[in-house]
Structure formats: C-alpha cells, structure tokens
Amino acid sequence: MNQPIGVIDSGVGGLTVAREIMRQLPKEKIVYLGDNQRCPYGPRPVEEVRSYTWQMIRYLLKHHSIKMLVIACNTATAAAYEQIKKELNIPVIGVIRPGARSALKVSRSYHIGVIGTFGTIKSNAYQQALLDINNESVINSLACPEFVPLVEANNFSSPEAYQTVAERLNILKSDAQMDTLILGCTHYPILRPLIQKAMGSAIKLIDSGEETALEVSTVLYHKNLTRKDRSQPVHQFYTTGSAQMMEAIGGQLLGYKPEVRTVRIDME
Template sequence: MDDSKRAIGLLDSGVGGLTVAREIFNLLPGEDIIYYGDTLHLPYGPKKLSEVRSYVKEIITYLKEEKKVKAVVIACNTGSSAALDYVKEKFDIPIFGMIDSAAKKAVKISKNEKIAVIGTEGTIKSQAYQDAIRAESQEAEIFAKACPAFVELVEKGKFSGPEVETTAYSYLESIIKAKADVLILGCTHFPYLMPVLAKVMGKDVSLVNPAQETALEFRKELNMSNLLNKDFVQGKHKFIVSDKSRISKSFLEHGRRFLKLDNLKFEEENIFLALKNRGGNLNNA
C-alpha cells in the first residue's frame, strides 16, 4: 500500500484529544483517522511521567503494528510532555506532539510578553510549555497553573454553566491579576470550555488552542514528507477507547454537538489487557 494512503493515528488519555481530531478533520478531510482514547487510565495528569510514557509507547505500538498508521499525533499535552522525545527515538514513523507550535504562536501574538499556560498537573510540572516558551523568548514572563478539575468537568460533558464558571474564576484569578495577555489552553480538554474561559479572561486576552496549531504544523510536515493523501475522497474516522464504560452519556450528547460529529461512536479495545494476558509489562513493553 502507498504510505500516503495509510491512516493517521491519534491518541489521548480520553475524549479530550477529539478537539485535535476535529481540527485535523477540517484541515485534512481526505485522511483516514484512527483515534485511541485511553479511558482506562484516565486521567494522565496526576500520574508519574514514566507511567504515562509507558502508556503512550504501548498505544503507538498498537497503532503502528495493528493499524498500520503512517504517522501519529500525541493529541494529549501530558502525553506529549512525558513521551514525545522518547517515542520519536523508538519508532520509525513521524510522531507529533502538542507543545512547540502553541508556544511559538503565544510568543508571536503576545504584546506585553506575559504568557499564561494552564494544563494538567503532569504538563505543568514537566515544565514542557515553560521551556518551549523560553526557547522562543528569554524575556517572556510565564504564569503556569494546573487546572485538573477542568478535565473532570469535560469528561462529564459539562462545558458551561455556573459550576464551570466558578471553577474557572477560581483557577484563573491569579493569572488575570498578573495581566497576562495570552492564555495557552495546555490540555486538549480545555477547548471545550473556550467560551467560558474567554468570558472569564476578558476581551484583551488571546486564547491559544494547541489543537489548531498542531493540526497546521502536522499538515505541513505530512506534505513535506510526501505522506499527504491527495485523493479527493472523504476520509473514514474510527474511534476506539480502552474502557467504554468511562465515557459519560452527557459527554456523548454535548460532545457530538461541539465536535459536529453526529455519528460519534466508540469501540472498545483494551490493548493493555491483551498485553497482560501475554505476560508483558508496560515498563518494558
């Protein structure tokens, strides 16, 4: 098979990465997409980075060996910060993360060089965004905040309402006082909350959605690598999770509408159980 005709693999800790999938659907409508959400191990944020790295490695192995994908997007900021450099050395297919392109965008559009980033505990503690921003500008003042409750709200299908607004004000108060003029949504779950976050931050603050920046960079790299599928045929999309029971009905209802995916359905494939049955170990898989 022509490599350009193979599917693209996306992975995330749950349903948050579907915000990245949506951007890729829009930019690359002819590409087949296989999405794997590791709902079994959700959330990745509080876990050790070494643990997250092992999950990411196992999922990419599955996508490459079983699904024969031509490239992988780690559509998860925690997964990108924990594993991107590691897995790029382990696999012979292009693998992309979420962080660098968003950091570049933030530095480019900031007027006062005060940049804030919100994410999971793992992403913020990893310093991945902070390092990427500093690589673009040594003068930038960075404000980083872990916002784990946002992930829980999105997974439950709560994208707006009093609970979301109260949580947002609580998390973002210090960033507002610091007068940051750019806010990076450093978790793929957070774009679901963008209207609320924009309201809380105010009209003078620009929100950077890494999903959009990653999709643009991904299309560019596929084209340069001659992996872009140039057939004018609508691509096929498949959604797989490791534990279907952990997807809330509320998310399916609101998520379908947000993502404009009326036919959003998940299949379950617990690749980690298969590994366990083979006597394998995630740490040396």
C-alpha cells in the first residue's frame, strides 16, 4: 500500500495528470516516467507504441514495484490499454475512460464533443468508451493537430493562438445540441481558457487529467491500496531523454522544480 503509483507518458504532457494526482491525493507517492527520447508517439504505428509502452511498464515494475499504473497519454491508452489491463495484476488506469465517464455525468443532451491528436481521434477510443456506457450518446470528434505545437511553443495566450483555436473549434459548432467537450489530450488543459472562450460558456469542458486523478482515488480506495505511511511523499521523475528539459517544463507545470534522472529502458 505504501508503494508508489507509476505514471507513464510519451513525454511531458502526462505531468498535467501527475500534477492532478498530487493535488487530489496529496498523501500518495508518484514515480513518473516520460519517454521523451521517442516522443511524440502520435505518428508511430500502433505496434511500436505498444512495444514502447510495455518497455516503460517493465521498467517501473522492475525498479519501483508500483501498486498501480496510470497511462497518462491518450495515444498509448488508445493503442494498448485493454491489453495492458488484461495482463497486469495491478490496477491500470488510462486517460480515456475517466473522461468519457465524467462527460456522461455532466452532459444532459448526451451530445458530446471530443478533441484530441490525430492518432487519438483516429483510434475511436473515446467513441467506443462513450457508447459502451451509453449507446444513445452522439459523439462529435475532431482532431486538432495545431493545438500541441501552440503549447510546446509556449504560445497559449496570444491573439493568434486564440484565432487558431477558435477557427479549428468552429467545426464543432454545427451540432447545436452539444453541451459537453472532452479535452482528449494532456496538453489541452493549458489551452483551456482559449477553448472555453471559443466554445462559449455554456459548454462544459472535461479535463481528462482531473477525471483520471479522481478515478485513481476511487480505485485505490476500493482495492484497499491507499498509502498509509504518514510521511510526506517524495515523488520521483525519470525520462529517456533530457533530464534538464523535463526539469524545466516540470518546474512550470508542477509549481516546483523536480529532480529528473535519465534512464535507459530499451533493454527492458
């Protein structure tokens, strides 16, 4: 029960999920691993994404005996979640189901929008999760390939950034009954003010990271896995790429500068 929660991502985007877990569950300890060297996963074939994801998992199981795995990456969740959930004997949480579940809680029209990277939208994973729970939901999916570059260029408050976001989201406005929009990419919460402005205040935005942390809380509790150790948890951060880069971005996202170590996982 005092073991850490493992959080994996193709890079630094999953730090928004880790941050939410730290905020909602301040007693839990996290081990974060980002595969920055091979990031982004989006354009890679599904089999390659699966193989890289398994390398991260084997690394965390071997070196950190994690009690739960969080796949904080929409692309990896879409490609490998079902398989990983079946094979591991610890609970596995992806970022897709929690967002779908929460959208079906807050929506009243069950007309739900989903935005994400091209890979996530193409996988249809949100659509499947939503229909699996409520087969009368109406889903409008839209890939927004322009959004991640805005975040990575630190350009998320300029008028040009707003223009890019607003133009893209205009496509979703054809469904006047839509009342809920899932931010299906870990980078998008950073664009939240622009997205809310572009969609209008009546549209409820679902932050997958927030909902994933809530699901982590629920599952830890019902599987009797909450941490009992009363000491302040010390989180650990690993990357397959530049430790310095993750320290810099982590400092911005987490509110404190994490100490990051570079590791090799391609032998796992």
